[in-house]
Amino acid sequence: MNYWLVKTEPETYGWDDLNKLGQDMWDGVRNYQARNHLNEMKQGDLVLFYHSGKAREVVGIAEVVRESYPDPTTDDNRWVVVDIIPKEALKKSVPLKLIKETDMLQNMKLIKQSRLSVMPVEKEEFDKILELSTH
DNA sequence: GCCAACGTTGGC
DNA sequence: GCCAACGTTGGC
Numbered sequence: 001m002n003y004w005l006v007k008t009e010p011e012t013y014g015w016d017d018l019n020k021l022g023q024d025m026w027d028g029v030r031n032y033q034a035r036n037h038l039n040e041m042k043q044g045d046l047v048l049f050y051h052s053g054k055a056r057e058v059v060g061i062a063e064v065v066r067e068s069y070p071d072p073t074t075d076d077n078r079w080v081v082v083d084i085i086p087k088e089a090l091k092k093s094v095p096l097k098l099i100k101e102t103d104m105l106q107n108m109k110l111i112k113q114s115r116l117s118v119m120p121v122e123k124e125e126f127d128k129i130l131e132l133s134t135h
Numbered sequence: 136g137c138c139a140a141c142g143t144t145g146g147c
Numbered sequence: 148g149c150c151a152a153c154g155t156t157g158g159c
Contacts, residue, residue, distance in 0.1 A: 007157090031142075052157060095159080115141060115156050 003126040004041060005048040005058070007117045009105050014108040015049050015059045016085050017019060025081040026118075034118035039068045041082050048121060048129060049086075050110070058129055062086055079126065090133035104128050 005127040006026060018024055029035055041047075047062040066083035073081075075106060099105045105128060121129075 009157090033142095056158075113140085114158065117156085 001119040002040070002042065002045045003048070003123055004037065004045060004064075005050055005108075005121050006062075007050045007052045009053045010051040010055050011053065014051060015086070015089070018049070019089075020063065020082070023083060023085045025066075025072075025083050027071050027081045029079060029081070029118060030072075031115060031117065034099075035078070035080060037118040037120060038080050038082050042118075043067055046087065046126065047084060048126065050095075054091075055100050056092065056096040058099075058133070059093045060086060060089045061130075090130075092133050092135070093112060094129050094132045098132060099129070102128065102132065 010016075016031040026038070029038060041064045043066065045064040046063060048058050049060040050058050050063050062084040064082050065085050068080040068082050071081045072078055095106055096110070099108065102112060105111070105125055108125055109116055110119065115117070
């Protein structure tokens with residue numbers, strides 16, 4: 001199983017929106033690197049759900065329930081989506097600031113490549129963020 | 136509101 | 148094929 005992180009502007013589409021819908025497709029990705037990561041996602045993979053902009057924190061965990069297929073919101077066949085469901089809200093969201101202050105998380109693409117919207121996360125990093133969310 | 140990072144576009 | 152110009156993202 002693999003681990004991922006996706007970013008979204010909560011004012012446009014946030015964790016609450018996904019929860020209201022129960023399941024949704026992750027559409028709108030228009031960047032090759034992010035697209036390639038979507039293509040690598042497997043059913044059952046877990047996805048950290050990050051709010052960018054004003055919030056800047058990881059708020060929940062989603063699960064991939066359908067692997068990549070052509071993005072129905074465009075005729076351009078270069079782009080794909082996956083379907084995800086909300087799995088678990090973090091007890092306490094984990095702010096970017098805390099991630100930056102945590103030694104083990106220094107190599108996260110979230111820090112190193114701040115514009116990337118879909119990125120892989122190491123299991124150790126995933127577990128560490130869950131740990132940070134409990135206290 | 137500013138700016139760094141980085142992707143895309145278009146002229147040559 | 149290179150690179151300058153420009154647009155967008157996202158942190159500060």
